[in-house]
Amino acid sequence: MSRVVVVGGGPAGMAAARAAGAAGVEVLLVDSGARLGGQYHRQDSRAGTERFTLPSGVEYLGDSVVWALEPVAGGHRVHVRTGPADGPGRTGRSVDTPALVLATGAYDRALPFPGWDLPGVFTAGAAQALAKGQGVRVGERVLLAGTGPFLLPVARSLLDVGARVVGVLEAGEPVTGWLARPGGLLAGTGKLGELAGHAALLARHRVPYRRRTAVVEAHGTDRVEAVTAARLNPDWTVVPGSSRRVEVDAVCVGFGFTPQLELAVAARCALAGGFVAVDVAQATSVRGVFAAGELTGIGGAELSAAEGTIAGASAARLLGARPAPPVRALRKARTGRRFAAALDAAHPVRDGWRSWLREDTLVCRCEEVPYGELCAAAREREAYGGRSLKLVTRAGLGPCQGRICGRAVAELTGIQDAAATFARRPIAAPLRLGELAEDPGPQPEAL
């Protein structure tokens, strides 16, 4: 039977599955998490109850990764493995679908700095996932640094699990940024209320919030013992004489987000500005493939859910259903995008971060490629194309395949198209050779 396949169980994916289900079509929702909700609604994996419900007609497949996507006549074949990522005995399944919704979200963007490879340095998202998902605090004295409003809810999650948050350092000057776009600001009144709530909580816990300040170095031998925090100029170079040492046992950094593009790139969806390009119906450039949520632009959970609703309805329509136009979601998506654009403009990453690096600062941690070697190899061998750069420097060739370092490598060496260079991965998620070799069994589940 024909059905919609949704990849991703966060706000966008859940909304897409619900909308398609409500339109009366069968849905398969595939998510890598053990529970629904994604990063935003990260559920405590120890809790006994499931917070989210899905309509009947939606089959939910948790703990499942889509490791490959290939075109077939009339749609796409989705190759799935189900089971704990590190354990043996995952099972395989291949499903053909004429209507695929990609809602794979985004992950933290990290910038390299001296000492960022020490244990005790986390991305803000990883720290939050540990706190919300498992009740684990990454440290006793924790400092948050980066840019963007996401640092606030992370601070809150850390406080919730009993960590002492010694400060939130915002590298940018968000007030100035917001004032430049009053229209976008007003578009996000709901979101601002949420942020104000976080800010009030931080104030109650006397957590200092510092603007134009960043962690520019982490110190320690076996793990982080302290960091250097410094005031930043508007271009993010360090204000001379402003550095001070802060004793911490963990530091969490987040400089916005990078969309999880592998599957969209595998499906050959057109990109714009590093995100998947979609039309008003959330359709990508590829027929039968829709995208929703952070994959199409960073705008938060509410916007993601609105886009998911639209995408789910569009996918159902492709299968012959006749859902009513999702007017509310369309309106929400319009205002949400204005807010997202304002947010993006208010929290740019400035080039001055490069001045934090030293010759021996690792840029690619998997392959241990230091900044000096990266630039020297690219320059001396004139390897400025993405593919040759990777093979000459080894940057981005390790287990993370450039997910963490790709954007930094691209910026440091002048590669224009970071998304195409680092997101083109025919095998979109790691799997064992034995799993790949497995007999696929009878024909894939039909279109």
Add this chain to the structure above:
Amino acid sequence: MVSPDIVVVGAGVIGAACAEALSASGLKVTVLDRAGIAGGTTAAGEGNVLVSDKAPGPELELARASRRRWPDLLAALREELGPTLAEAEWEAKGGLVVATTEEAAAPLAHFAAAQRAVGISADELTPEAAAQLEPHLTRGVTAAVHYPEDAQLQPVLAATTLLAAVRARGGEVRAGTAARGVTRDAAGRVSGVRTDDGTLACRAVVNACGPWAGSFAARAGAPITVLPRRGMILVTGPLPAGTVRRKVYDADYVGAVASSDADLQTSTVVESTRAGTVLIGSSRERVGFDETVRVDVLRELARKAVALFPVLAGVPVMRAYGGFRPYAPDHLPVIGADPRLPGLWHATGHEGAGIGLAAATGRLLADLYTGAVPEVDPEPFRVDRPAVIEGERAA
């Protein structure tokens, strides 16, 4: 600006080797590539420098000459450029070809005997001796031949090293400059290369566009038949040293290289790299320039690799990548002057062996260009053989 003597179109390993050899002869060389350097077929290669996979004949002679030349060339470049810039991860690690069925054992022995007759080191081993060379190899080996001459290098490092030498000798490498065709003088000889930035005057042009060589030749007005054959490679995560020690491949590889009858062939080649990862190749698909990845092709590669090295079943696959190999209908490289258009030269059609054959190809082309006596007989690779210039008309 002083015009170059000769323009090489294509900055892959073949173009780089031609440019290096020509510049070593004192010629002023400019290399053009429409994209980045060494980013096409070269970046998708495993870095094979093999004699083991070739039956006696002209390609084996070219391969032997190249196998001799690579280490000498890299040693000379180390003197010229310094150790960092001349690093190409050369490893004379040897190859091990195994048969895993009773039927494949006799053809492998026969193949190796023919190679020995022309002077290749091809040592037949008992399955026990093969297991000593490769402790993790399947116990299902029925015959094995050790080829100590097989070697490996990292293709992008090799190409960029060669191009660095070209620059060091006053040549130029222009990435991001597409060659659109050639200009001719009153006598009908090549007088320049047309690019988007204008015409670059020169006395000769080398077409080293790999699988796209047919397209450039047609634009130059002297069409040749060179077709793409797609290949995919799997890369594992880093493994403990010694898991796979040599290039190990199944004897069915020999059949696949020479054959042209199936649209998809896979034959197992398993080898470790200096970075600790294991490369698993390789497939051969005739799908034009289609880049769509087929999961059944990846599965077949994985299946055969696990059959050869059962220990690999639990190893993570980190990535897969693909590329296009250039081949002429008669499966021989095309190296030499185009008799139809004075000043146009070709160096392409090396199929899956371009990395290995590059060193001798560059030398051969430079010798032919300067009038020196070539080490390898150029006749079998000449441009005006029917398969190369009449195949175009047939196609």
